[in-house]
Amino acid sequence: MSVYLYRWGAFAFRRKWIVLPLWLLGLSILGILAGALREPMSNDFGIPNLPSERANQILDQHFPGMSASFQFDAVTGTYVIAAPDGQRLTDPANRAAVTALIDKLNGLDIVDHGKPLADPITTAESMNCLAGDRAASAYISRCSGAPLNVLNRTEPDSVAVLTVPFAIKEFTDVTADDRKAAYDVADEARGAGLRVELSGTIAMEQQQPSGKAEMIGMGVALVVMIVAFGAIVAAFVPIITAIVGLGAAMSVIFIGTSVLSIPSFTTFLASMIGIALSIDYALFIVSRYKHELAVRDSAEEAAGTALATAGSAVVFAGLTVIIALVGLSIVGIRFLTFMGLGGAVAAAFAVLTAVTLMPALLGAFGRNLFRPKLPGIAQHDPEDDTSVTNGMRFARLIGRVPVLTLLLSVAILALLAAPAAGMNLGLPGEDSMPKSTTVRKAYELRTAGFGEGSNGKLMVAVDLSKVAPERRTAALTALRDKLTAYQGMDYVTEPTMSQDGAGALLNGVPKTGPNNQDTKNLVRDARDAESALRAEYGMEYGITGTTAIYADVDHALLSKIVPYLAIVAGAAFILLILVFRSILVPLTAALGFLLSMAATFGATVLIFQDGKFGIIAEPRPIVSFLPIMLIGLVFGLAMDYQVFLVTRMREEYVHGQSPTDAMINGYHHGARVVTSAAIIMISVFGSFLLESDVTAKSMGFALAAGVAFDAFLVRMVLIPSLLVLMGKRAWWIPRWLDRALPDIDVEGAKLRELREKSATPVP
Known part of the structure; x- marks a missing residue:
């Protein structure tokens, strides 16, 4: 592979004014097709x-x-009506206000008028629930289903529920004007002193990506890359590839809506994955290009070599991400399948832009990519073998005391993982909405009047x-x-x-x-x-009902985690054997991921379920689909960092270094790029903590924590410690397996052999 990528990299660098216009033309065609064929996306999460x-x-x-009414995309609405404090809805003035509200609803055009709305007070009266001994078992049996809280001992007859059928067919058809009309119809009743709140999907806004996380991620990525490269121009090249890759991926997804019903959440995950991976992969290749410029005779040779080595690692890192995301389809849940496929499309374009567009951009800038250098930034270049960086210092420390660093990293991860034993899963419901929303206020009114269980009959x-x-x-x-x-x-x-x-x-x-x-x-x-x-x-x-569906979804998702993890980890394990020509390195990579996942679940439970550190005001169960999504996303990224860091160590080992020296030199070259990539990912995911929705907060935190634990504790401490302790055994592979496996040559050994045989560069 390295030879083919070298040849392409040198060609794209040399023929940049052919490659760049072709990419621009292809992106334009995809954009035009997407605009012409795009259909509305669905909100079917059944x-x-x-x-x-x-x-x-x-x-x-x-x-x-x-x-x-129990379909996921059904339009439902329930008005929860409460009397002023100390009063009852059966009081004449309040009863008249309720009757007036029903009259207004009967005249609202978005309401289905096939069946007249029943006054909850009149209904309770017809059930003979406004009189009698309310403590008697016969009364309780007869009136337990009354729409008025007649069984409430402290404030009876003070809260009523009115379920209204709406004429809108699907949730995606609800407009902002519809939501406003459904809420404003009760303004007159509110003016009369009643509290009227609205629950159900008619009152819920359709969640669309705000773009805030992407903008924050882009901003942080730019700063991180300026620091990593010590130059402004070089920092913008990965941003360009990220924009192009994401644009192409989104266009393909939108074109797909013309033949498939694609859930709206697909674009949310695709944009997050596309930006992060595009920047990560471009960062890796540009870092290697910077090194090759210092040791090669020409910039073209440097670009080809960078693509042959770092580009090979990018291809296989991208394949692990794609495997993890496509693997979500085995869960058998439609919206997760499409989210995974959308993310996989974005990951594929991230790889494609990195290995095809990037060398042409390098050719457009040439050696000027890193000029002028910014003073005081990135003074110690990790691509300079004579420079002593902080990464080299830390690697030397690991090389001296590998047992200590191994035990410390495992102890920290185990301590963080402990709270995961008490993890409780649930789905985001009305109780997870912001307190300022009418849906949340309706939930609390109903809880006060009928008990919390009435929200999930x-x-x-x-x-x-x-x-x-x-x-x-x-x-x-x-x-x-x-x-x-x-x-x-x-x-x-x-x-x-x-x-x-x-x-x-x-x-x-x-x-x-x-x-x-x-x-x-x-x-x-x-x-x-x-x-x-x-x-x-x-x-x-x-x-x-809501409660039963929540329980079913929890069970469906939990039952798929183990087979999903087994299939994805197994496929990635085979892929990593091809990359590293080793059994123990892929095995330790997978086991390290399990530790980082356990620590991530523990930290998320500690903060969002147990309410520690005051990050959220109201602790609640962890959203049901978070664990399986977290495993898929972080596994792919973890294998990215494994490939980025350890391929450089293997390259040093293959070229004659001892196992410890190979780890130190590989760490020296790869630590900064892995650190930079991880910081970018943490920033993108962590920005979701700024959202008001608790589900978005928990997902953002869990993804950011997963990347942090895996990159900084597992990939940069635990794995290097194990490589030192295992020595040459780390790179052992049975001879029969070594002969059976195709030699993909990620470290560029064949490229070096060709150079040694010929005085001229590979054509």
Whole structure:
């Protein structure tokens, strides 16, 4: 590979005014096609084959149309209405304000008027829930499903819920004007003294990438590269390749929307991956080019050699990222599959621009790329073998006391990993919205009036078609008694029968919120009880609703982590054997990643779940899809740093250095570029801590922490320590395997052999 990349690098450098216009033409064509073919992206984050789908099947069979409200892209809306402090909604003035609100909603054009809205106070009255002994079991049984909080002991009749069907078909069709109209329709009621807040998807804004993280990442990257190169012009070249690579990747994704329904979140991950990897890969090649300029006779020769060595490492580093991202498709979750594929497209273009566009840009600037040098910056050049850098000093320290540095790095990672044992997963719901939003205020009003579990009711859809008609009442009573008996259940409403008499609906209200582990355990126990009831009565049932779906998603994602990690790590292990011609180096690379992941999970749990250090005001479960996304993204980046740093060490070893000296010299050359790349990534990911959304904060922190732990503790301390301790054994490979594997020559040994055989450069 090194010889082919050398030839291309020298050609692109020499024929820069052919390569650069061709890239500009190709990017323009992709942009024009994207503009012409682009279709709206979807917001369908559904997961197939969840246990909660059984309930939807029963609903479709006996309650046609009802299951539509449980689709991920459904437009839902519930008004939570609260009386002024110390008053009741049944007071005449407040009741009149509620009636006036319903009249306004009945006249709102975005509301589905197929069925008149029911006044929650009138409904409670018709259920005979405004009078009687509210402590009596018969009253509680009858009124547990009332839309007015009649069972509240401290402030009864003070909060009501009004579920409104909207005529908008999909969440992506909701406009800002629709959200404003849905909220403003209650202004008159608010003026009358009521608190009216709106929950559901009608009140949620569609999350679009703000571009803030990308801008911060670009800014930090520019500063870091100015420091790394000691020159301003050189710092801008990786920015150019990042813009071109990201533009091409985004164009391909937008073209794909013409034939596929692509989730909107795909572009978010692709932009993050595209910018970070493009800059990282360009940084690596430009750093090597700077070194080769000092030792080669011509800039063309330097560009070819830089691409032959650093470019080879970039190709295989990019392949590990692509494997990790494409591997997300094995999870079987559509939105994760497309996010992974979008990221893989961005990674592919990052590699493509690095090995095809970069040498042409180097040719355009030539030796002037690093002129003028900035005084006082990067005085000690890591590409100068005679210079003693901080990286060399630290590598020498590792070489002297490898056992100590190994034990210290493992101890720190283990200490950070300890809190991960108590990790609790959940999905971002209404309770994770900023406190200033109407959705969050509605959640809190409903919690105060009906209990926290009312925000995540369990809808139990019962199929009685196989139950004898005379036994259906007994079957439903047995089911209701069973559900009520669970310790985590607050109450269960009386069943609502379907028109055909063969179906029924019950609502179970847990004592805890949708993301609480006790609630998820309740869902599991309630489902486990079906087999006994089916055996006795012939009844079947399914459980759906926010809480059940959250529990199902958690289980679906957790069950895929181990096979995903095994497949991705296995594929990358084989790839790294090709790169390093070693068994132990890829093995230690994978084991080191497990340590960095455990430390990352522990730190994230400590801050976002346990609420330490005051970074977030409200601790909450870790978002369910974070672990698997974190593994995919950080694994690819970790292998990038492994390839960047250790290929230089192998190159020194192949060229005759002892294992310890090879580690020190490779560290000397590679530490600055790995440090710079890691700082850029940490800055891009860490900028998401500035967002108001807790989910974005936790994802940004976890990704930044994962990169920091893996780059600075694993790749730059643990792995070099192991290489010293293993000595020549680190580079051992069975002879039969060495002969069987193709020689990809990342370190450029074949290029050196060709130079030694010929006095002239390779044509």
